Amino acid sequence: QRNIGRPSHRRFLQILQNNWIPNNTVTVADAVRAVAIYGKSVPNIKGETTKRKAEHHPTHVPVEIEHILKLHKNVTLCIDIFWVQGIPFYHSISRKIDFRMCSHLTRARKNDLLEATMETKEMYERRLFKVVDIHADKQFECIQNHVPDTHIEITAPDDHVHEAERSIQTMKNGCRSNIHGLPYKYMPKIMVV
Numbered sequence: 019q020r021n022i023g024r025p026s027h028r029r030f031l032q033i034l035q036n037n038w039i040p041n042n043t044v045t046v047a048d049a050v051r052a053v054a055i056y057g058k059s060v061p062n063i064k065g066e067t068t069k070r071k072a073e074h075h076p077t078h079v080p081v082e083i084e085h086i087l088k089l090h091k092n093v094t095l096c097i098d099i100f101w102v103q104g105i106p107f108y109h110s111i112s113r114k115i116d117f118r119m120c121s122h123l124t125r126a127r128k129n130d131l132l133e134a135t136m137e138t139k140e141m142y143e144r145r146l147f148k149v150v151d152i153h154a155d156k157q158f159e160c161i162q163n164h165v166p167d168t169h170i171e172i173t174a175p176d177d178h179v180h181e182a183e184r185s186i187q188t189m190k191n192g193c194r195s196n197i198h199g200l201p202y203k204y205m206p207k208i209m210v211v
Contacts, residue, residue, distance in 0.1 A: 024065070027058060027062070034046045065192065087147065093142055094151040095110050096181040098179060099123070105211060107123060110182070119138055121134055122211045150167075154182075155177065
């Protein structure tokens with residue numbers, strides 16, 4: 019469970035049950051016994067505990083890229099910036115496909131936001147998708163007219179793009195779980211990145 023990024027217990031059982039780990043000798047019964055003997059994973063509990071209950075997102079069965087391309091050629095991206103210990107990160111998630119990307123930013127200024135957005139857009143286009151819409155909050159207003167062939171929808175002041183916010187929370191939960199499982203008390207910036 020630790021080696022595959024500390025998924026939740028339920029998710030881990032699902033992974034084992036569906037045999038998604040090649041050449042794995044651990045069974046569902048082994049995982050259930052481990053929790054009965056040792057209790058729940060402390061790093062998972064610390065990393066995934068939030069103030070409010072998270073929404074349930076159903077797990078989708080993996081399909082071939084050609085099938086996805088046929089159904090979802092036009093892509094809508096939800097983008098946002100999040101901060102970890104004062105370090106900015108650019109985050110995007112596509113609607114329907116639910117493909118999540120994250121990259122480190124040196125700063126969160128107009129040129130940096132535009133460059134990260136263009137890199138993300140080009141990555142989709144290299145795989146023959148077309149980014150037609152981008153949904154972002156107010157901090158992306160500065161690049162609204164600078165991304166060619168793409169409409170950028172900016173949310174109202176003090177509002178957020180729900181998909182991006184939820185995805186960031188999921189990503190942070192996973193990272194916190196991994197960090198709590200490490201033997202370090204402090205982490206330098208490069209390790210955080």
